[in-house]
Amino acid sequence: xxxxxxxxxxxxxxxxxxxxxxxxxxxxxxxxxxxxxxxxxxxxxxxxxxxxxxxxxxxxxxxxxxxxxxxxxxxxxxxxxxxxxxxxxxxxxxxxxxxxxxxxxxxxxxxxxxxxxxxxxxxxxxxxxxxxxxxxxxxxxxxxxxxxxxxxxxxxxxxxxxxxxxxxxxxxxxxxxxxxxxxxxxxxxxxxxxxxxxxxxxxxxxxxxxxxxxxxxxxxxxxxxxxxxxxxxxxxxxxxxxxxxxxxxxxxxxxxxxxxxxxxxxxxxxxxxxxxxxxxxxxxxxx
Numbered sequence: 001x002x003x004x005x006x007x008x009x010x011x012x013x014x015x016x017x018x019x020x021x022x023x024x025x026x027x028x029x030x031x032x033x034x035x036x037x038x039x040x041x042x043x044x045x046x047x048x049x050x051x052x053x054x055x056x057x058x059x060x061x062x063x064x065x066x067x068x069x070x071x072x073x074x075x076x077x078x079x080x081x082x083x084x085x086x087x088x089x090x091x092x093x094x095x096x097x098x099x100x101x102x103x104x105x106x107x108x109x110x111x112x113x114x115x116x117x118x119x120x121x122x123x124x125x126x127x128x129x130x131x132x133x134x135x136x137x138x139x140x141x142x143x144x145x146x147x148x149x150x151x152x153x154x155x156x157x158x159x160x161x162x163x164x165x166x167x168x169x170x171x172x173x174x175x176x177x178x179x180x181x182x183x184x185x186x187x188x189x190x191x192x193x194x195x196x197x198x199x200x201x202x203x204x205x206x207x208x209x210x211x212x213x214x215x216x217x218x219x220x221x222x223x224x225x226x227x228x229x230x231x232x233x234x235x236x237x238x239x240x241x242x243x244x245x246x247x248x249x250x251x252x253x254x255x256x257x258x259x260x261x262x263x264x265x266x267x268x269x270x271x272x273x274x275x276x277x278x279x280x281x282x283x284x285x286x287x
Contacts, residue, residue: 002234008082010036020220021227027274054085060092073103087127111140168199205283209251212258248277
């Protein structure tokens with residue numbers, strides 16, 4: 001059994017951060033150790049707002065110290081980080097990553113560089129973007145930015161697939177071993193599809209799925225993509241197979257959500273697809 005330390009946000013109601021990631025990873029057979037960077041009543045894009053707080057400074061470090069004291073860090077196979085409540089939490093996470101890798105040199109760090117999207121109501125604390133660009137990037141083994149986050153990481157403006165591939169390879173050149181661009185958006189080859197790019201030193205791959213017409217776009221899809229990609233890799237699938245399985249499972253969840261006319265991801269209704277996704281689309285290796 002593989003063990004994943006997942007450090008990201010938590011919502012009491014709905015599916016975002018750990019609330020979108022922990023259950024699917026467990027359905028894939030992972031033992032997941034969640035640490036919450038914030039605890040909110042609901043995600044931040046509800047018009048009525050939300051209640052809750054970021055965890056205080058030292059909280060993540062204290063929990064990691066507790067794990068170290070009971071000598072379990074050597075059994076941790078991966079660290080996943082997502083939404084941060086403060087830039088200081090980022091520094092604590094990198095200390096955790098270093099401690100895990102010291103105890104288990106084979107462990108990997110999967111960084112989902114959540115930078116927020118103010119137009120959609122997703123806001124991150126001051127300093128988080130700078131932390132992700134200057135500190136998290138050099139430490140990450142795998143990164144999963146969306147298009148806007150990739151632009152920030154590389155300080156470029158991306159409008160097509162060729163530019164996006166070049167930007168992803170900038171991250172590979174800086175030591176990241178795998179880059180998953182979770183949503184190509186305006187840089188997609190087919191604007192009417194949801195496209196993702198996987199960039200590795202061995203080659204680049206493109207995959208797509210349908211775009212569903214939601215009255216309100218569900219939140220937490222990116223968190224789900226990162227969690228499933230990491231869990232599939234930890235389950236022993238190669239990068240391309242993990243990419244295909246992730247795409248298929250996310251498509252099934254969104255189809256369930258669309259059919260239910262729901263705003264929150266229907267993870268429970270679609271749970272069988274996490275361990276046994278029906279793969280309809282294969283990844284295309286790009287020339």
